[in-house]
Amino acid sequence: MDLALSDDDLAFRDEVRDFIATNLTDDILEGSRLATGPFAEFHIGQRWLEKLAAKGWSAPMWPVEHGGPGWSPVQRYIFDAECTAAGAPSVLVMGTRMVGPVLMHFGTDEQKSKYLPRILSGEDVWCQGYSEPGSGSDLASLKTRAVRDGDDYVINGSKIWTTYAQHANRMFCLVRTSTEGKAQEGISFILIDDFNAPGITVDPIITMAGDHEVNQVFFEDVRVPVANLVGPENKGWTVAKYLLEFERGGDTYSPGLHASIRHLKAVAASEADGGGEKLLDDPTFAARLAEVEAEIMALEITEKQVLCEAAEGRTPGANGSIMKVCGSESLQKTAELTAEAVAYYAAPHQKEARTVGSNVAAIGPDHALTAMPRHLNHRAASIYAGSNEIQRNIVAKLVLGL
Structure with missing residues (x-):
């Protein structure tokens, strides 16, 4: 290497x-x-x-x-x-890293010419319609239906945890087009062009951090042209798995984690440990920080190994799952340590102060402003893009042969 x-x-x-x-x-x-x-x-x-x-x-x-x-x-x-x-x-990467590569591989010439340039320019904003209430990690159990009616599908159902749906004008969506056979065999991948169409309702879900990042989207008799089907009808599971390779395998966690560690060290160097010394010099805190930093260094080596293999034309395979597990859990540990480091200043809810352009003064030092919201937001990191339990199952099967 x-x-x-x-x-x-x-x-x-x-x-x-x-x-x-x-x-x-x-x-x-x-x-x-x-x-x-x-x-x-x-x-x-x-x-x-x-x-x-x-x-x-x-x-x-x-x-x-x-x-x-x-x-x-x-x-x-x-x-x-x-x-x-x-x-x-x-x-947002829903266009460039998710639906874009899918269209390149499975899309028709008309779909490519229509959508790809608008993804590149940022003119279109896409959201992802995968998870549903009761169908998250068990995605094959989704129930949103698309019934053929002439040249259209009529869609009814709901999607949840839809990131930035309030800003999107398009959605790529998994829908059930058949109830026969295995659950995976009746799913289709479809593009919803007009997110302001009659029958579409976007309800906000406010996170523990107080942010409007995710939503629940409802479909009531929404008509979508059959021409918006990507890949064959009832073969959307194959398309969905291809997209997830990009969602899970395209991340490099270590650069961001190293930046977070540098920030954490600066915070700990300025915060007191309660005994008259700096928190960074506290043996217990320093040991926990060093443990996380060692995990990040190990992840970096794994990422660079995958990088070298990719340069030779090889795919990451199960390494993508390993990186997702290690990266998301290191992210959570770093955020938790940062929230602990700012101590009482993690407590105030300061949504207005961390809104760009608000001019609202923060309570406490600037480095404390985002500590707790990031800690709370990052609790989801081990769930989205495939929960870490699912990723461990993949590693157990493909790497350990269990």
């Missing part, structure tokens, strides 16, 4: 740094700093996405023939690492 960057890779890294230095403005950076969930506040993320799109970098994983930069796996890793280190906001 050769981890040394080539001269071309170093030149690319410098190009990324120059772009960030020029385009990452103070207000976008502030919006990123105040973010507590996996994505920045919507209008902040969209502004950054527009800058990336103007450069041709809005879809790092896309090949040149579909408008992407055609980067190598190493270049994608460099780009992610440099953006994370600089504090750039995380942008």
